[in-house]
Amino acid sequence: MGSVPLRSVVFVLCITPFIGLVIDGLNSGLGPDPAEQVMGRSGQWALRMLLLTLLVSPLRQWTAWSMILSCRRILGLFSFFYASMHLASFSHFYIAWQPSLLLDELIRRPYIAAGFTAWLLMLPLAITSSKAWQRRLRRNWRKLHRLIYPATLLACLHLLWQARSDISESLVYTVLAALLLAWRLIPKKGSKGTL
Template sequence: MVGWIKPAVFIACVAPFGLLVYGAFSAGLGPDPAETLMLVTGEWALRFLLLTLAVTPLRKLSHWQWPIRFRRMLGLFAFFYACVHLVTFGQFFIGWNGGRALEEVVKRPYITVGVMAWLLLLPLALTSTRGMQRRLGRNWRRLHQLVYPALVFACVHLAWQVRSDYGEALVYCLLAGGLLLFRLWPRIRARA
């Protein structure tokens, strides 16, 4: 069953990027293509991060084992879209100027937490292989708990840059809060 699902999931994960590339070449990204690229890639990075963290609750609640096979792919796509988001910022907003990048990170808190989220995802992507999992042993699991603060930083990054309509940011934050609570609930109950 998983054999045909994996390519389908991969194609679904690549589709938003394909649509962006098509929009870029067909002048379909609106009046400010750079802003559209920033917005869409940031949203997809957060969506894939949420989907990655939703795999374990889905497995536990449904008792299906097969969703766990897609967690790594979803996590790597979260990192991919976060990288495209960062590259878009570097290319169109700061022109790869190191001094300006540092100034933006220091001056704008929403950029600071966005960069922190990306920095936390970087070691997760670099250690996502089975070989690294074997090499790191139990430390691999500890390292990959960085996904939780990365999710918090990503949500704060989104919420701090919203200027008027907080509805979408609130939905993402509530979903993130629910997923984090699902992870923390057994520890809360054990302490109680």
């Protein structure tokens, strides 16, 4: 499969959860608390896409399939898309787009501060994801895009902190994130650094 068809397939797979959410919304399929459904599902997919983005480099090394690198940008942008949807739904349903209420929530609830900080770290990555920005920033581009590491840790912390009685799902995501980040600490022959 060529890189263009592969990217097309990945794009369709990445947008499918959003389409499912829209269809459920139009058909009253979001249950008794639509706000919670939108927030929960968008947040889950933001973290899943973030982990898939981090999985690209290990897969490239393990399979020697260089074409998979062409999917990393799509996965990263969709992670930011779902994270932005998560933040927008929180802003709409819970604080009615009032900055003062957001500031109050950030101060009173550490898990919201962690999630918001993760989104802020992802923002420059989304803005500079293009080839043009990569050429413009040169070596600094790779350094900047390592912000994905603290963003992932903060996203996992955001999920763990808000989990109440059952933290099993949060732990699964956290362990996967820890493994993907730990892989990057292993010295690799001929590597100039990796994302």
